[in-house]
Amino acid sequence: MAELIYSLCALTSVACAWLSWRGYQRSGHRLLFWSGLCFLGLSVNNVLLVLDKLVFTTTDLTLWRLVAALAAVVLMLFGLIWEEE
Numbered sequence: 001m002a003e004l005i006y007s008l009c010a011l012t013s014v015a016c017a018w019l020s021w022r023g024y025q026r027s028g029h030r031l032l033f034w035s036g037l038c039f040l041g042l043s044v045n046n047v048l049l050v051l052d053k054l055v056f057t058t059t060d061l062t063l064w065r066l067v068a069a070l071a072a073v074v075l076m077l078f079g080l081i082w083e084e085e
Contacts, residue, residue: 041075048068
């Protein structure tokens with residue numbers, strides 16, 4: 001059951017990144033650009049989670065997952081703080 005949940009979380013974050021990027025291309029709103037980058041980082045985080053828990057069970061990828069999540073949040077914060085409408 002955990003495999004399904006991890007995979008669905010990864011697919012959802014990839015879909016959010018794609019939809020944000022597509023919305024940015026259509027409207028040109030910079031916040032959608034930063035949101036897309038954030039969700040891309042969260043997608044990397046979720047893919048690393050799937051790899052960590054299901055594929056490489058003897059290797060600990062926690063540090064890499066945390067780095068990806070931190071980068072995603074920093075990108076979103078940068079976009080929220082520095083972009084003005």
